[in-house]
Amino acid sequence: MIHKYDEKIALDIIHQVGAKPEMLVQILRAFVVKFSYISESAIRLIAKELNLSRAEIHGTVSFYHDFRTTKAGETVIKICQAEACQAMGSRQLTAHAEKVLGVKLHGTSENNAYSLEPIYCLGNCACSPAVMIDEKVYGKVDTKKFNQIVGFKE
Amino acid sequence: MNTSTNIFIPRDTASISMGGDEVAIKIEEIAQKEKKEVTIIRNGSWGMSWLEPLIEIEIEGHRVAYGPISETDVIDLFEADFLKGGSHPLKLGNTNDIAYLKNQQRWTFRRCGLIDPASIEDYIKNRGFSGLEIALQKGSSHILKELEKSGLRGRGGAGFPTAIKWQTVTNAEGDQKYIACNADEGDSGTFSDRILMESDPLALIEGMTIAGLTVGANKGYIYLRSEYPIAHEILASAIKTAKEHNWLGKDIQASGFDFEIDIHIGGGSYVCGEETAMLESLEGKAGMIRFKPPLPALEGLFGKPTVVNNVVTLASVPDIIDQGGSAYSAYGVNRSKGTLAFQLSGNVKQGGLVEIAFGITLRELIEKWGGGTASGKPVYAVQVGGPLGAYFPNSLLDTPLDYEAFAAKDGMVGHGGVVVFDDTADMAIQARFAMEFCSIESCGKCTPCRIGSIRGVEVIDRIINNENREKNMDLLNDLCETMIDGSLCAMGGMTPFPVKSALQYFPEDFKPEIK
Numbered sequence: 197m198i199h200k201y202d203e204k205i206a207l208d209i210i211h212q213v214g215a216k217p218e219m220l221v222q223i224l225r226a227f228v229v230k231f232s233y234i235s236e237s238a239i240r241l242i243a244k245e246l247n248l249s250r251a252e253i254h255g256t257v258s259f260y261h262d263f264r265t266t267k268a269g270e271t272v273i274k275i276c277q278a279e280a281c282q283a284m285g286s287r288q289l290t291a292h293a294e295k296v297l298g299v300k301l302h303g304t305s306e307n308n309a310y311s312l313e314p315i316y317c318l319g320n321c322a323c324s325p326a327v328m329i330d331e332k333v334y335g336k337v338d339t340k341k342f343n344q345i346v347g348f349k350e
Numbered sequence: 351m352n353t354s355t356n357i358f359i360p361r362d363t364a365s366i367s368m369g370g371d372e373v374a375i376k377i378e379e380i381a382q383k384e385k386k387e388v389t390i391i392r393n394g395s396w397g398m399s400w401l402e403p404l405i406e407i408e409i410e411g412h413r414v415a416y417g418p419i420s421e422t423d424v425i426d427l428f429e430a431d432f433l434k435g436g437s438h439p440l441k442l443g444n445t446n447d448i449a450y451l452k453n454q455q456r457w458t459f460r461r462c463g464l465i466d467p468a469s470i471e472d473y474i475k476n477r478g479f480s481g482l483e484i485a486l487q488k489g490s491s492h493i494l495k496e497l498e499k500s501g502l503r504g505r506g507g508a509g510f511p512t513a514i515k516w517q518t519v520t521n522a523e524g525d526q527k528y529i530a531c532n533a534d535e536g537d538s539g540t541f542s543d544r545i546l547m548e549s550d551p552l553a554l555i556e557g558m559t560i561a562g563l564t565v566g567a568n569k570g571y572i573y574l575r576s577e578y579p580i581a582h583e584i585l586a587s588a589i590k591t592a593k594e595h596n597w598l599g600k601d602i603q604a605s606g607f608d609f610e611i612d613i614h615i616g617g618g619s620y621v622c623g624e625e626t627a628m629l630e631s632l633e634g635k636a637g638m639i640r641f642k643p644p645l646p647a648l649e650g651l652f653g654k655p656t657v658v659n660n661v662v663t664l665a666s667v668p669d670i671i672d673q674g675g676s677a678y679s680a681y682g683v684n685r686s687k688g689t690l691a692f693q694l695s696g697n698v699k700q701g702g703l704v705e706i707a708f709g710i711t712l713r714e715l716i717e718k719w720g721g722g723t724a725s726g727k728p729v730y731a732v733q734v735g736g737p738l739g740a741y742f743p744n745s746l747l748d749t750p751l752d753y754e755a756f757a758a759k760d761g762m763v764g765h766g767g768v769v770v771f772d773d774t775a776d777m778a779i780q781a782r783f784a785m786e787f788c789s790i791e792s793c794g795k796c797t798p799c800r801i802g803s804i805r806g807v808e809v810i811d812r813i814i815n816n817e818n819r820e821k822n823m824d825l826l827n828d829l830c831e832t833m834i835d836g837s838l839c840a841m842g843g844m845t846p847f848p849v850k851s852a853l854q855y856f857p858e859d860f861k862p863e864i865k
Contacts, residue, residue, distance in 0.1 A: 218652075220634035225576065225615050259636035259793075260617025262576055278538030279733055280769045282783070283696035284724070316620055316787070317536055318577050319544040321769070322399030322694065322701030323364050331579045335367035335402075 198232045198268075205230065206238060210245045217246050220256055224263050232268040269304040269311035273297070273346065274328040277314040280321035285338070289325050290314075292339045297346070310346075354387040355433045356408035360463070362395035362548040363580050364541075369420055370403035376424040377405075386433060394549020396463030397691075397703030398450055399541075406445055409435050415442040450700065450719055455681060457689045458666040459542075459705045462549035467584050470591050473552045479597055481668030485560045486605045490520060493564045497667070499675025501687030505542075506532055506623075506660030507735065507764040507840075509686075509753045512667075515657060518647040519565040522655035527567035529558050530632060530651055532660045533574040533581070534616050534623040537736025539767035542691040543661035545703055547574075547581040550665070551588035555598060555611060557664035560671060561657050562609045570611040571651070573628050576618050585613060620791035624839045625658040627793055638793045639839045660765070662691060683709035686752040686763075696733075696769035697723045713747035716770060727772035731780070731856065735764025737787055738844035740851035741777060760847060777856035781849045782810040788845040799842025802833045806849065813860055826853070 199205060209226045213219050223242060227234055234257050243250045257263045275281075275290050290301060299305040299312050320326040323335030327342065334345055359365070359374045374390055381388045398404055404417035414435045416427065423440060430438040442448055445463075456462075465472035473479070485493050498513035519527060531554065535543040547554060558570045574582055589611055592598035600608050614632055616622050622631045626640035629651050650656025666688070670678045679687040686708035692715055695701045699721035706715075712732060716722070723729055731741045734751075740761040742749070749759055756763045771780075785806030792799045809826045813819060830846035837843040853860065 216634075218632075218634040221617055221631055222614060222634070225617060256634070256636045259638075260619050262616075262618035276538075278787075279737060279780070279783075280539040280695040280767075282780070283769060283771045283775065315577065315618070316791070317538045317540075318363070319535060319541040320363050320367050320399075321539045321541055321696065321767070322698075322703075323367055323402065324695060324701075326367065328577070333363050333367040333580075335364060 198270075199230055201231045201235050201238065203237070203241060206241055207245070210242060215245045217248055220246060220248070220253070221260070224257060224260070228263055233264045233266055235265070266304070267308070269308050271309060271346075272311045272313060272330055274313045274315035276316070276318050276320075276324065276326045278317045280317075281325040284324040286325040289327075289337060289339065289342060293342060296343065354389045356389050356391055358391050358393040358406040358408070358413065359403060360395040360549075361392035361467075361580070361584075362402075362545060363578070364399040365395060365402040365404070366580065368402045368418060372421040373403050373405065373419050373424060376421050380424060380428050384428060388433070391466050392468075393465060394462045394467045395545055396445065396451055397459065397545055397705075398448070398700075399702040400700045401442065401702075404442070407433060407435060413445045415445045415448065416440045417442060450702070450704075453718070454705050455689050455707050456705050457669060457678065457681070458553070458662055459546065459550070459691055459703065460669075461553065462545055465550065467549055467551055468587060468591070470552065470595055470597075473550070477669075477672060478552055479556055479668075481671035482556050482560055482597070483603070484671050485563055486603060486607065490564045490566075493560060493671060494520065496671055496675040500670045500678040501675075501682070501685070502663065502666060502670060502678065503686070503753070504659060505662040505666070505690065505765065507537070507762070509763070512659065512663055515647055515659070516561065516564050518645070519567075519655045519657050522648050524655040526569070526652075526654045527565055528651045528654055528656040529561045529565070529567050529570035530629065530646075530656050530658045531558055531570065531572045531664055532623065532625060532628055532658055533572050533578075534628060535578075535661070535765070536575060536620040536623045537738075537765050537767055539693060539695045539733065539769035540736055540765045541693050541695075542703055542766060544578055544581055545691075546661055546665050547578070548584050551585045552592060552597075553665040553668060554585070554661055555588060555592050557667040558611060559598065559602065559609045560667050561659070561664060563607055565655070565657055567657070568608045568610065570609065571632055572611060572613045573616060573622070573632055574613055575616045582613065582615065589613070620787075621793045621839075621841050624841060626839070628658070629656065636793075638795050639841075641838060681707035683707075683750065683752050685754060690751070690763070690766045692751065692766045692768055694720045694768050694770070697725055697772045698770040699724050708752050709750050711748050711750050712742065712768065715751065715768060716747065720770065723770060723772045725772045725774070727774065729770055730773040730775050731771040731777060733769045733771070733848065734767065735762040736767050737784060738762070738840055738847060739764055739767075740847045741780065741855065742851070743855040746855075760851065762844075762847070777852040777859040778810065778814050781852035782807055782814070784845055784848040785810060788841060792841060796836070796838040796842060798833045798836035799838070799845070802829055802837075802842060803845060805829060806833075806845075810849075823853075
């Protein structure tokens with residue numbers, strides 16, 4: 197369940213994970229899980245608690261694909277773009293998804309319902325193409341199955 | 351007498367992605383309605399991914415398999431009296447008799463599918479912790495000797511001899527040493543680490559503990575990719591269970607040896623699978639690779655001597671100690687000893703995990719196990735070893751799967767991933783993707799990788815568009831050489847291999863006017 201950014205919850209997360217520089221990646225991950233993104237206020241708070249500069253936090257945030265800095269759509273759909281899925285039509289599936297969701301890869305739809313993201317391998321290569329919706333993985337997704345699984349979420 | 355029937359339904363990612371959870375719920379629901387007593391066990395996967403969800407019924411000590419089962423098949427199965435092994439179009443017979451499984455040589459994956467990954471009793475019943483028990487009794491030098499005899503090489507891709515790495519860390523001076531398990535299995539077409547962690551997590555824990563005991567480390571980290579939430583859940587619970595049973599934590603089995611394991615989750619970066627980038631990420635930083643030397647074995651995590659091994663390497667160790675190094679090296683060929691868990695995927699009819707001794711050919715693997723392409727069209731190209739591995743044409747399929755035999759053909763066995771493409775694939779597009787992927791995932795530390803990959807995409811685009819073809823071909827070849835010779839790590843240094851192989855073996859795909 198995604199929460200609105202809240203400084204008290206954020207502080208709790210930092211101290212629960214461990215307020216040490218070596219835990220930064222784990223803290224950022226916990227923030228994304230909780231709030232869907234890393235806000236400017238979150239960066240300030242983490243910098244203060246870990247005694248790091250904001251630039252250092254920014255450098256780490258911007259390095260990792262998972263650490264988005266804008267709010268995610270209510271449903272995050274990730275379509276695998278790597279070779280095994282390509283061999284089974286993930287490019288065509290991505291084009292289909294862009295069309296039906298009305299959003300380009302890396303984008304979030306205007307009503308904030310969907311974010312469509314590329315992902316490079318879900319380890320479900322023998323059941324490709326693979327799609328991850330929030331934290332659930334789906335295998336052998338053709339356009340029909342895609343409509344069905346996304347339809348469930350509406 | 352217990353009249354309840356045991357039903358096994360895997361809870362690995364492949365099974366769940368194909369509706370395994372829904373099938374389990376449906377079976378429970380109908381069994382209740384029909385007043386049939388069933389016990390559902392969520393086992394690991396046998397690795398026959400194309401048959402997932404593969405469900406099994408235990409009948410008089412045998413397991414009878416049905417698959418792939420969808421939610422809508424469940425009613426039918428009950429009508430066919432599957433609880434008593436009734437016949438049904440999806441019945442596969444006794445699990446042990448399925449040729450795909452029967453013809454394998456399971457070593458590291460021998461418990462996968464067989465046991466409930468959450469059950470430490472199941473694990474121990476199947477010789478779990480026997481290796482660690484011997485290790486605790488006989489100590490470091492015995493373990494190193496057996497490892498050397500086994501000929502085990504790192505299964506993450508580089509194939510470095512494990513005994514030498516562990517010996518180096520053992521000899522290194524240090525008040526603190528670490529075991530860092532690389533579970534950042536980012537190569538496309540690879541999923542053996544995932545299956546192991548989801549199906550037999552205690553084997554990894556046992557392997558890491560043996561590593562700690564050998565080199566004198568009391569702290570281990572598992573660096574797990576964020577794309578594997580199910581593996582995370584299963585591993586975390588296995589660590590907890592192992593602690594509760596004193597197979598992990600303080601004074602393990604009253605031996606005086608302490609060992610702790612923490613899981614760190616990655617941030618969706620491919621390059622963090624490179625060992626030094628992984629160490630940076632474990633330290634909480636951006637995953638910028640480190641210049642080597644110093645080797646991580648001497649100055650690794652937090653500057654301390656560190657064993658960095660991937661999941662399958664570590665999980666192979668307990669049985670090597672239990673059964674002896676020579677039992678392992680009896681498998682395999684030349685300098686590729688033991689077994690490798692190959693992973694068949696992409697456009698292949700029967701995708702899944704095949705653990706077998708080194709030495710069989712790529713063609714045998716694709717035809718005998720894979721059953722050819724899923725589309726029924728001819729095999730056009732095969733990429734072995736992940737996104738940095740070469741694309742092999744049909745004419746190279748008789749290459750034996752052996753580290754050196756592959757290297758001799760500019761390919762790599764790597765992590766054992768085999769991705770099949772049929773003749774609808776366009777290798778110019780695949781070559782372009784190799785460069786594009788490198789530009790997306792490069793850590794940015796060295797120029798050949800950071801800038802070279804972007805220029806690579808542009809040059810390939812010009813070739814595809816037939817602009818100044820000859821000169822751009824020369825430029826691309828030059829660029830590939832620069833990246834190979836000048837990059838700091840395998841990301842930039844090996845990205846040219848899929849590109850060069852595409853150019854060499856599939857030149858017609860780069861000539862749109864001919865196609």
